[in-house]
Amino acid sequence: MRPTWAEISLDSFKSNLGEVRRVVGENVRIMAIVKANAYGHGAARVSEVALAHGADMLGVATVPEAMELRETGITSEIFLLGGVDPREAGVVLENALTPACYSLEVLEVLSGAAVERGKTVGYHLKVDTGMTRLGVGVGDMESFFASAAELPGVMLEGVFTHLASSEIPQSDYTDYQLGVFREGLFFLDELGVKYRYSHSANSASLQRFPDSHMDIVRPGIMLYGSGSMGEVDLRPVMKLKTKIVQLRKASPGTPVSYGGSFVTGRETLVATLPIGYADGYPRALSNRAKVSIGGRLAPLIGSVCMDFIMVDVTDVPGVCVGDEVVLFGDGLVSVEDVSSWAETISYEVLSRISSRVPRRYV
Secondary structure, eight states: OOSEEEEEOHHHHHHHHHHHHHHHOTTSEEEEEOHHHHHHTOHHHHHHHHHHTTOOEEEESSHHHHHHHHHTTOOSOEEETTOOOGGGHHHHHHTTOEEEEOOHHHHHHHHHHHHHHTOOEEEEEEEESSOOSSOEEGGGHHHHHHHHTTOTTEEEEEEEOOOSSTTSTTOOHHHHHHHHHHHHHHHHHHHTOOOSEEEEEOHHHHHHOGGGOSSEEOOOGGGGTOOOOSSSOOOOOEEEEEEOOEEEEEOTTOEESGGGOEEOSSOEEEEEESOOGGGTOOGGGTTTOEEEETTEEEEEESOOOSSOEEEEOTTSTTOOTTOEEEEESSSSSOHHHHHHHTTSOHHHHHHTOOTTSOEEEO
16 A cells, blocks of 8 residues: 555544634534535545534535535535536436525526426525625626516525635725625515525634624635634644655765756755655645654655655654655644645645545544
């Protein structure tokens, strides 16, 4: 077996979910976001744990993600954050999925599929308050519902929006978006449109903007131990690990890896690790990252290869072939460190850990 794996701490996940409940209280529903294979952590197992420890429903991006959960036996409510392609309407009805809806055209297709099957599908209207991605503008809501009222087999269950800048300190844009959303909800009340839920809170706004909690919150990255705004105790859930497969000494002036982008300046003990960009370890970490070995930090030297990286372990005493290495997730190297070195965000680093890296749940 290739000695590279992602260790997933279920206790840490439960603790982070508990922090969400502590912040929002008992009267707000929690939609655990498990899209992108639960941000790389394994959607099926994580979803089971989430539902068993306080989550009320699950949120995914696509119909195939939802079907993966249904096929493992999960029967709880699954919300499709990304909406549906018209060709997927039948699958949505047959598997009791709850879609986001951001256009009348999609709602018409859902209506047709519902009538054909003698069923009713509940949906949540996506309102664009400033993300400029998906959604119906507040100014278009009256005409949307005038047409929606004529469609059989569809029922409005919720109204929601997405906040674009809630993680940015000293930004007024979230307050602006929440204001626009509240205006939209007031307008719906004036029109007499009935719905059960309103929601807007992602991980950042859940922590920073109590007014965003509403009826449902949608924690994502904070469930996996990243994205703390300082008010919650979040614990890393994933440790990315491997083991040293070879040690060799390199004389001064020896090039390392493709293109010789690193040249040793001293006699160097080089450790080869079986992990690379095909595993989701970013190539942008070449000559930038550090890894944790035996309580010491060791720098990555040379370019990240598809299947291997090399690190300088000259200053790690007693290092041996087979020693365990932590790429991120312990007290020395965090996923935030890795994302900073790669000039990206922790969401991307976690969600790109590939399927050839087995997940081990502890």
